[in-house]
Amino acid sequence: MTQSEFRAALLDPEGPLPAGLTDPEGRPAPKRFNVYRNNVTVSLTEALRQAFPVVRALVGEEFFTAMAQVHLRAHPPRSPLLMFYGEDMPAFLEGFAPVRHLGYLPDVARLELALRQSYHAAEAPPMPSELFGALGPDRLMRARIVFVPAVRLIRSRWPVHAIWAANARGEAPPTAATPQDTLITRPSYDPEPVLLPPGAGNFVAALLAGARLGEAIEQGPEFDLTATLTILMARGAIAQIQEGDAP
Amino acid sequence: MDPTTRHLPQRPGVGYKPQHFSNIIAGADPVKWLEIHAENYMGDGGRPIAQLRHLAERFPISVHGVGLSIGGEGPLDREHLARHRHLNDWLNPASFSEHLAWSTHGAEFLNDLLPLPYTEATLTRVADHIDEVQEALGRRMLLENPSVYLSFSGSHLDEIEFLGELARRTGCGLLLDVNNVYVSCTNRCTSPEDYIDRFPHALVGEIHLGGHDEDRDDSGRPLLIDAHGSEVVDPVWQLYARTIELGGPKPTLIEWDNDVPDWPVLATEAHRAARILDPVLERVTA
Numbered sequence: 001m002t003q004s005e006f007r008a009a010l011l012d013p014e015g016p017l018p019a020g021l022t023d024p025e026g027r028p029a030p031k032r033f034n035v036y037r038n039n040v041t042v043s044l045t046e047a048l049r050q051a052f053p054v055v056r057a058l059v060g061e062e063f064f065t066a067m068a069q070v071h072l073r074a075h076p077p078r079s080p081l082l083m084f085y086g087e088d089m090p091a092f093l094e095g096f097a098p099v100r101h102l103g104y105l106p107d108v109a110r111l112e113l114a115l116r117q118s119y120h121a122a123e124a125p126p127m128p129s130e131l132f133g134a135l136g137p138d139r140l141m142r143a144r145i146v147f148v149p150a151v152r153l154i155r156s157r158w159p160v161h162a163i164w165a166a167n168a169r170g171e172a173p174p175t176a177a178t179p180q181d182t183l184i185t186r187p188s189y190d191p192e193p194v195l196l197p198p199g200a201g202n203f204v205a206a207l208l209a210g211a212r213l214g215e216a217i218e219q220g221p222e223f224d225l226t227a228t229l230t231i232l233m234a235r236g237a238i239a240q241i242q243e244g245d246a247p
Numbered sequence: 248m249d250p251t252t253r254h255l256p257q258r259p260g261v262g263y264k265p266q267h268f269s270n271i272i273a274g275a276d277p278v279k280w281l282e283i284h285a286e287n288y289m290g291d292g293g294r295p296i297a298q299l300r301h302l303a304e305r306f307p308i309s310v311h312g313v314g315l316s317i318g319g320e321g322p323l324d325r326e327h328l329a330r331h332r333h334l335n336d337w338l339n340p341a342s343f344s345e346h347l348a349w350s351t352h353g354a355e356f357l358n359d360l361l362p363l364p365y366t367e368a369t370l371t372r373v374a375d376h377i378d379e380v381q382e383a384l385g386r387r388m389l390l391e392n393p394s395v396y397l398s399f400s401g402s403h404l405d406e407i408e409f410l411g412e413l414a415r416r417t418g419c420g421l422l423l424d425v426n427n428v429y430v431s432c433t434n435r436c437t438s439p440e441d442y443i444d445r446f447p448h449a450l451v452g453e454i455h456l457g458g459h460d461e462d463r464d465d466s467g468r469p470l471l472i473d474a475h476g477s478e479v480v481d482p483v484w485q486l487y488a489r490t491i492e493l494g495g496p497k498p499t500l501i502e503w504d505n506d507v508p509d510w511p512v513l514a515t516e517a518h519r520a521a522r523i524l525d526p527v528l529e530r531v532t533a
Contacts, residue, residue, distance in 0.1 A: 001399070003320045006361065007352040020400040023464060024436045031465045032396045032434075035472055039359040047358070077356040080286050080314025080327055120290030123297075149291065189294035 009033065010040055011073050044072040044085070051086040052112050055093075055105060057167040067096065083120060086113060104158035111160050111182060111193065114152035118184045118191035121150040126236030132229075135241065141214035144242045145207045150186035151237045153204050154193075155179075161195040185235035194231060199223030204232075253341040255280050255307050255453060255498035257528060259517035262311075262475075262502045268298055270510035275306070277521040278514065280341065282309040282500050288338075289330045299338070307341035309453065309500070310334065316351035317376045317390070318363045324351060328383050335384045342453060342498075344389035344422045345380070347373065347410065364399035365409045370416075377417040389452045390414070391422040394459075394473035395431040406431075407445050414450050421447070423497075424455035425487045426479065430471040434464075439486055448494025456487055456520065457502035476505035479516060488523050496528045 005018040023029040045068040049056060056064040075088040090106040090113070099105050126148060135143065154160065161182040162174035181201030182193045196204060200223040206216035217225060232238055260280035263271070271278070281302055288299050302308065314327060335343065348360035363369050381388055392410060404412075410421055423446060432439035458477030464470040479487075479501070491497065501516040 001364075001401070003349060003352055003361075007355070007357065010357060010359075010361075021397045022400060023466065024398055024434075026398070026400065027466070029397060029465055031462070032470060035396045035462075035470070036359055036361060040357055043358045077358060078354050080316075080324070080351070080356045080358075081289055081330075082356075082358060083287065083290065120293050120295070122291035123293075150293075186293070189297065 010037055011076065013037055013041075041069060041072065044077070045069060047077075047082045047085045048072065048089070051116060052089065052109055054112055054164055054167045055089075055109050058102065058105065058108065058163075059099065063098075067098070070096070083116060089113070104156070104160055104163055107154065107156040107158055107160045108163055110156075111154045111164055111184075114154055114184050115191045115193065118150045118152050118186050119189075121148075121186065124148040124150075124239045127238045127240050129233045131241065132233060132238075135243075139243060140241070141217075142212055142243065144210060144212055145232075146239045146242055147208060147237055148186075148239045150184070150191065151208075152184040152191075153201070153208055154182045154184070155201045155205065156181070161193055164193060183231065183235075183237065185237045187236055192235065194235060196231065197224040197227045200228040203228060253307060253339065255309055255341045257496040257498055258524065259520040260309065260498060260500045261513050261517060262500060262504060263302065264503075264507045265295070265298060266507065267510045267513070268302075271302065272305075276514075278517050280307040280309060280498065282311050282502075285310045285312045285331060285334055286314045288334060303338060303340075308338060309342040309344065309498070310338065310340040312343070312345040313360070314350055314356060314358075315345050315376075315380065316349045316356075317345055317380065318347060318349035318361075318369070318373055319351050319376075320349070320372070321351070321353065323376055323379055328380065331380075332383050335386070342389060343384060343386060344391055344453060346391045347393050347413075360393060362393065362395060362397055362399070364402035365404035365406060366401060367404075370404070370409060370412060374413055374416040377413060377419050381417065381419065387418060387420055389420045389422040391424055391455065392427050393431070394424075394427040394471075396434055396470065396472070398435065407442065407447070411447050411450070414447070420452040421450045422453045422455060423448075423451045423490065423494075424457070425490055426455065426457045426459055426483050426502075427473060429480075429483045429486055430459050430473050433469055433471045436468070439482075440489065443486055443490050443493065446490075446494075448490070451494055451497055454487070454490065454497045454499045455502050456483060456499060456516075457504075474505060475502050477503075478512075479519075484519065484523070487520070491523055491527050495531055496524050499524060 001018040001020045017033050048068040077085045090109045093106040157179045159174035159180045161180045165171040166173040181196040184191050184193050199221045203216050256279045258279035261278050263281040263283050346360050428442050429439045456479045457475045460472040460474040462470045499520045
């Protein structure tokens with residue numbers, strides 16, 4: 001029996017058992033093999049439950065557990081770092097017929113994955129806000145922004161920030177299916193999703209991709225620049241402002 | 248603390264859970280050291296790493312890997328080994344241990360400690376992997392005896408001889424999980440006392456104690472399952488007392504990973520281990 005055969009039987013609850021695995025008397029022992037099947041299923045389901053509490057709240061516990069079992073068999077972890085397990089969940093949800101009517105679900109999963117990545121990101125001191133004003137408008141427009149590692153941006157055509165806040169924090173649920181861009185920062189140890197002003201998603205995405213401030217503003221659409229920069233500064237999203245060409 | 252003299256004390260320790268952070272900082276007695284699962288501290292930063300740095304200033308830390316797949320048929324995951332090296336380098340723990348098991352297949356991590364047949368081929372492969380780990384970390388590791396549910400028809404070496412031979416070939420030490428002994432021997436219909444009596448205690452650097460679940464196998468006989476979700480049962484405490492009598496006092500970990508209880512429940516388990524360790528410690532230091 002090879003580990004490849006063992007693995008195949010492990011992830012296929014209906015499949016045949018590998019030969020050569022027995023009880024102490026040499027008899028076939030399906031219940032004994034099922035201990036391993038059960039350990040894998042239960043522990044990976046639990047990892048997914050912890051990763052996606054809001055997806056879970058949206059579809060219900062029972063449905064989530066059944067869906068997790070389909071997911072874990074199709075997408076077992078690719079790393080022993082289970083704290084990041086579930087990276088295939090958004091794409092899986094997009095193709096999973098029973099949740100196709102919940103168009104926002106993949107983006108909610110993306111938001112939850114981003115929260116975890118932010119939680120485990122490296123520390124970096126945010127830039128003191130005085131430095132921002134000290135630069136002067138011309139130099140500022142030519143500068144690039146270096147974000148702290150815990151920053152994430154989730155752009156969605158759905159109101160995912162409101163959906164997340166309604167389920168995670170008991171806030172009022174969204175009343176319209178408007179697009180929302182969510183910035184995740186980590187002021188101390190707990191990541192915080194904050195709703196960006198309408199239209200600011202393009203700007204922040206361009207900054208994250210390394211555009212100069214002026215370029216990021218010009219590409220539009222219209223948005224509230226002051227409110228957006230205030231969010232970035234107040235939440236400690238900016239590590240430094242880089243003048244001149246990127247290194 | 249001088250890093251070169253770091254070692255686990257021959258006292259009770261517990262598996263660290265973040266929900267117990269404040270209890271531990273407020274006074275962990277009788278717990279004198281902590282064990283972490285390495286893979287939970289391989290992020291780049293954030294609260295887990297900050298808590299670990301804080302705890303490591305106050306307690307000796309044992310790093311217990313659950314994902315190296317030392318028994319895997321394929322090569323060790325070099326990227327994962329590099330993460331271990333990074334953790335080992337900045338933390339400089341008092342001990343490092345892993346399992347006689349496999350958990351990775353190709354690019355997949357299956358998140359369970361899967362069993363191995365005890366053959367010459369397994370022995371050679373596992374010894375090579377232990378050599379590689381010890382070389383990468385620059386330290387001696389401890390290898391833990393598994394919980395066993397199945398028998399392999401191709402397995403012909405005795406588990407204790409297998410572990411002893413691995414230690415002889417690689418210089419590694421052993422982590423004796425007394426609950427695993429009880430679980431495996433019950434499942435194999437062999438005597439756990441005999442297992443403890445034959446074990447090479449001089450090689451043991453750490454002991455694990457934990458709870459298990461009870462089921463029945465296909466013939467209706469007891470099938471015990473290593474679950475780490477409940478108190479250590481009386482027969483395992485008796486086996487532990489026998490182990491300490493035979494092998495002397497050892498760093499002893501209370502493992503509780505699922506349905507984690509409030510701190511006082513864990514502290515009570517640690518007190519129970521201390522009551523068994525203390526008289527033997529007094530005798531050997533007298």
